[in-house]
Amino acid sequence: MDENAHQQLNVCERAPLVWLVRRHVKGHAMTYQSTNPFNGIAVDSFSQMTDKQLDAAITTAATCFESWRNKSYAERAAIIGKAAGLLHAKVEPLARTMTLEMGKRIGEARGEVEFSSRIMAYYAKNAERFLAPVELHPTAGEAHMESSPLGVIFGVEPxxxxxxxxxxxxxxxxxxxxVLVVKHAGIVPQCAIAFEKLLIEAGAPVGLYTNLFISHEQANRVVDDPRIKGVCLTGSVAAGASIAERAGRNLKISSMELGGSDAFIVLEDADLDHTIPWAVWGRMYNTGQTCCAAKRFIVVESLADTFLARFKTALEALQPGDPMDEATTLGPMSSEAALLQLLKQVKVAVDKGAKLALGGKRIDRAGSYMEPTILTDIKPGNPAFRDEFFGPVALMFRVKNEDEAVALANDSDFGLGGSVWCKDIARGKRVASRVETGMMFINNIDWSDAELPFGGIKNSGYGRELGDMGIQQFVNKKLVRYVPAMKAPA
Incomplete structure (x- = not known):
């Protein structure tokens, strides 16, 4: 047994089922592979659960729910709040694991861990207030709505x-x-294990949060299992459609966050000194691999040439390098497969008439690196007009005025987020109200806060996460009514 396995066993001696579920076995067929996208070197592999192990994990989760549901908010908060503290305390090793597995630049990785800590702390503090009974005022008697948990929820995460x-x-x-059973993405198994270990260290009872190393076929069986009461997924449209269909067939509540192709609308009174840095950040954060990234840059004609020139110069200045190095400004894509898919999309777009204003190729170095890319002259018949580009590729469109900008922003199969850039804030709010998305931002792209709901419409999915709305997704809203001295029906 290697040192990594020894460390896992020490943490999980108090939870032997969890250890069994994610046992590391060398020399066998593996489905969960950790590979460093910086250099393409395989780091570690993890075995897929057997059907027997999966059934045992769900059984344990269902048993845990029967006790967890009766815990007070204070008792739950003691564990979730401690998990928040552990995320903060372990920011460096957790961030380095993330950078190792999917290539996120180390500064961004640290920021993600800290934000995750704030989310956990936010719900530990506010859950009881959010789910408190709500008094109603019927014409006769008294009534209230109360919230109660549903049971075992299945999460599928990217x-x-x-x-x-x-x-x-x-x-x-x-x-x-x-309680949660969670299938994480196959390329970040060590992150999946680390999060589960963190909750165990925080005092979570066995079965409260279970990492599942399972196949897509097994995931379907999880959705079908009557012990599973709800499903939440973040991923591709195809994955969301498949899981949502399965959940619907089983009459189970689901929430889906399925990506986007967000518009970045630049109007003629925009301050480009402010706008260009946000354009770069909005497209290149996480190497462009963000659902709500700025992807379609819709610029009024009077500013289009200037915007393109400055945007191009800013992207050209990005320097590829080791994502563990603070000086690196362009990290790798998450995997070789992701890079090849994006290169194929760019080639198809160019073959169908789009023009390359910048980039379009892989960078000649080890690892899964792509040049920052700008595509222009994209016509409605081009697949690029509809597709989501998940990486460092910006699509630029020229429009005559505000109305054309809004029309083009709305001519999309997606509706996750978007932004508008102008000095007239009243105008910005008006444009934001006209764009068909779940979220709009004026002169910023501050995508996500623990306090604010996150989610979209159209092919971007349904349901909301975070904020007050995020905790309401998988609870039963029960009406309780009392009418004194009410006569029975004749």
Whole structure:
């Protein structure tokens, strides 16, 4: 047994089932592979659970729910709050694991861990207030709505934010009294293990949060299992459609966050000194691998040439390098497969008439690096007009005026987020109200706060995470009514 396995066993001696579920076995067929995208070197592999182990994990989760549901908010908060503190205390090793597995630049990785800590702390503090009974005022008698947990919730989460995605379901849903079984992405198994270990260290009872190393076929069986009461997924449209269909067939509540192709609308009175740095950050944060990243840059004609020139210069200045190095300004993509997919999309776009204003190729160095890229002259018949580009590729469009900008922003299959840039704030608010998305930002792209709901419409999914709304997703809203001396029906 290697040192890593010894460390896992020490943590999990008090939770032998969890150890069994994620036992590391060398020399066998593996489905969860940790590979460093900086250099392409395989780091570690982890075995897929057997069907028997999966059934045992769900059984344990269901048993845990029967006791967890009866814990007071204070008792739950003691564990979730401690987990928040551990995230903060362990920011460096957790961030380095993330950078190692999916290539996020180390500064961004630290920021994600700290944000995950704040989310957990936020729900530990506010859950009881959010779920307090709500008094109603019927014409006769008295009534109130009360909230109660549903049971075991199945989470399916992506690789691009390995801890944040877990925190934003664990914080609210565990504090609401539910328990979680979670299938994380196959390329971040060590992040998945680390988050589970952190909750165990915080005192979580066995079965409260269970990491599942399972196949897609097994995931379908989890959705079908009658002990599972709800499903939440962040991922691709195809994955969301498949899981949502399965959940619907089983009459189970679900929430879906499925990506986006957010518009970045630049109007003629925009301050480009302010706008250009946000454009770079909005497109290149996490190497462009963000659902609500700025992806379609819609610029009025009077500013288009200047904007393009300055945007291009800023992107050209980014320097690829080791994501562990603070000086690196361009990290790798998460995997070779992700890079090849993006290169294929760019080639198809150019073959269909789009023009390359910048980049378009992989960078000639070890690892999964792509040049910052700008595509222009994208017509409605081009697949690029509809597709989501998940990486360092910006699509730029020219429009005559505000109305054309709004129309183009709304001509999308997605509706997650978007932004508008102008000096007239009243105008910015008016434009924000006209764009069909779940979120709009004026002169900023501050995508996510623990206090604010996150989610979209159209192919970007349904349901909301974070804020007050995030904890309401998987609770039963029960009406309780009393009418004194009410006569029985004749």
């Amino acid at each position: 690789w691009n934010f390995p801890y944040y995605q877990l925190a934003r379901i664990a914080g609210p849903h565990l504090m609401a009294g539910n």
